[in-house]
Amino acid sequence: MYLRNDDRPQGSRLSLRIAVLGGVAVALFGILFFRLWNLQVLSGDKYLAEAKNNRTRSFKVIAPRGEILGRDGKVLVDSRSALALQLNTTKLPEDPAEARAELARIGALVHMGPRQVRRKIHEEEEVAAGAPVTLRQDVGFDLVAYIEENQPEFPGVAVQRVFVRHYPHGTLAAHVLGSVGEISGEELEEAGNKDLEPGEMVGKGGVETTYDKYLRGQPGLTKIQVNALGEPTPGGQLVEVPPTPGESLKLTIDPVVQEAGESALASQGLPGAFITMDVDNGQILGLGSSPTFDPSELITPTQAQVNALYRNESAPLANRTTEGLYPTGSTFKLITALAALENGVITPNSVIDDPGQLCLGEECFKNAEGAAYGALTLVPALEVSDDVFFYTLGLDMWKTGELQQWAHQLGVGRPTGIDIPVNTNGLLPTRQWRDQLFKEGNTERPWSAGDNIQLATGQGDLQTNPLQMAVAYAALGNGGAVVTPHVGMEIVDAAGRVQKEFDPGPRRHLKIDAGTRSVILEGLHDAAQGPGGTSHVVFDSFPIPVAGKTGTAERPGHADQSWYAVLAPYPNPRIVTVVTIEEGGFGAESAAPAARTILEAFFRNKLQAAAESEGEGETETPTG
């Protein structure tokens, strides 16, 4: 030991120890300096980026979806704010078993299984980790109250205001409007949806799909400065891009006509469809399909609602107007007459004898109800809907394909260009089609005269729908323009200014001789309002002259389907209305009365004025 009490320690041994300690100190400070230099000078960029990323969290602020209006400005769909149940996953218990139990309890509140809840969380976490997960939109006030009373039991569960589609008129125009729902995985892949994220609402069918980009608006963005726990720091709102509400879509739909059409269908109690369209520009004033559905149920449907809607035999979600696949019965005779006249198969004065049936060898085609009208020309043939007359025309044209040509030109069995999603276009039977089927062994015979005879009266293999028939009738009504049917009229911004007008224009023009047009219209007018007309009973008392054709389509396995197609007013029609009612019997039985109801709605002002002047006359008579 070198120590001596109260004396200076011996120098040399102490110096060694001090030198060693000094060396250690130099090494330790060297380590600190080097590490500091390494972190700040060499890798500073990396850590700065990490720090910047650390301090903010972005939240998307959903924009309220634009309104959908009727042509009169009546609100058909708007967005109301609703309460959504959200879950802040960071507040779940850390213990996995506890967290699972917690999720199960929360799921039970909104009728979701634990697996559903976890999948939902997983989906949303991938997009915006840390952001609250919306478990269910539009929860009831009962549930909200329950959660608020028992908040300690549900940490992390919060009720958030969101926007939910609201349908002030319930099911009105459901098939036109479509519905909204959370974007699906496939939809996310689509080119136009790059900006969208899971959980966002997009249109599902109808104009909600077609005009989605106008209606959806621009979501806003809130960047919030957060602390290490992910909690917002006071005053830490960094960037806020306010959401841009969606623009409003004004439809060509006339709510009065729409309402009339739907109630006319509903009163029949059978599946059916109707369309009312402006013959000149293709604006659809009313379009409905029965049975219908409540679009609000599709936003976040319960399993029971899914079952009711998707597994229902009467297919309430199907739009029978645009996607129905029906033979048309005699309403097709307009096309047959057009083809025959325009191709010179007959003239307006040509007389065809109707002995009650047309026989091709063994096979005979008979009039309905066993009638025989004798010799007649086109106009009376249309008036009484003489089948043999048109069978003969079908027979005359069976080799030439002239009937198919005209039907095709008029839009039968092909896309109409309507601005709501349509999955099928029907079928116009042609020689090529059947011969091809025959060659492939899918049918027992090639194209034959019988096929064309059937088609001439809207029977056989024909598969079309009220929309296509309306376009065809409109083409005759307007003198040859094959219009593009559409329901979108204009885009209106929040201030009510028109941003964009939709006027798709005709798809093509057909050359229809004025004489041909007037003869056929005359025949249709007589059919509706002539003394022997097939729908005379329905339209005789209708004060406005119309040109309408009944149809009674035979569908294998079904009772006869009732059709009615009418142009009004005669002789210069403004609108066309086509109605079909499955298993509705004769055209005049169910479809024609429905069509009349719709026309009454469309001409409501005119009819009211007429009734008033009549009423005035009555009140004046006694005094006069």
Add this chain to the structure above:
Amino acid sequence: MMYATRTRNARPEPFAVHIGIGERLGLAHMDWPLTISAVALVAFSVFTLGQATQNDVPGSPNYYLERQAIYAVLGVLGMFALTRIDYSRFRELRVGLYTFLCASVALVFVFGFAARGSRRAFELPFFSFQPSELGKLLLVLALAGFVIDGARRGSPVQRTVRYLCLGLAPAALVFLQPDLGTSMVFVVATLAVMYFGGVPWTHFAVIGGGLAGLIVLVLIAAPAVGHPILKGYQEERLTSFLHPHEHEAGAGYQQNQSVVAIGAGQDTGRGDKATQTRLDFVPERSTDFIFAVIGERYGFMGAAFVLSLYALLFWRALRITTLSKNSYGTLVAGGIAVALLFQTFVNVGMNLGIMPITGIPLPLMSYGGSSVLATFLAVGVLQSINVQAHLSQKGRFAW
């Protein structure tokens, strides 16, 4: 005295030419670089706290600034007071100091208030007094006295064991509070005093081996047989720095955030944009992680400046060990110097992600009255040793 003839004394001393006010106050022979580095550090601490903790206490933006400034002023006064006293008196008081040390640390168990699961401090009207902070200095003063007095009693092994027992007893009490970090400082200070007291290198080798065995026992063996000695969080803190990414959400998280904060400071710092340390990403930013605040706010320039001040502080402390007029002063200065070096390295290393999280404050920088006061008192003792060395060389006694 006997040193009066030293040649060194012939050089004119700027403060000693006249017996002026400086000399009267005992300030003439202070080690000014030591004073300046200590005061600069605490001033920088006050400045940093003032800027970085504006939003920490709602309603009083200068809460930390004001309190730390008061502690700093008290500390500087305490330092000057001790400068005037001959530290050698503490050798005579060693038993009393040691008793007070052990009693105060033990009393915390009875009267202390619990913060985050450990009892470390007494709640006083104006601040909470943490005896273990002052205890570091008391241990060095007392133990150095025991070493000097016992230098001729017993065999070297007996002496070594005696010193170890004297040092480890209060360390164990602090460990049980539990305050792992401070107890480690106690152990290191004990070893430092023994080191300067001339304990043979071979004994240190044995002690080193024993420590390694203890670490194995505490961290590996004891938990393996189901009797963990450390509390879970302590063990996690100690080991998580070895694999920070496994613990991003737990103990490693804090350290990771601290590293990110310091790195983000880059060359010149982010100033008020220092979000890491302003927004709670870095925990304990006014105390254990204040170096991360400096790193982020003032960048490499600021952090390196602070480190340089510590290097200066340690160098001056070490230098004083060589100047001391007696062995007691050498041992005390050595113990203080090593304790400061250890605390600085462990704390800054923890901030930089290369040392475990041990809860050791950064001397003079970390917010806290006990720590600031105790450190200034320790610096005052160093100053006293320096002053006494000069006075004894001049043939003067302290008065």
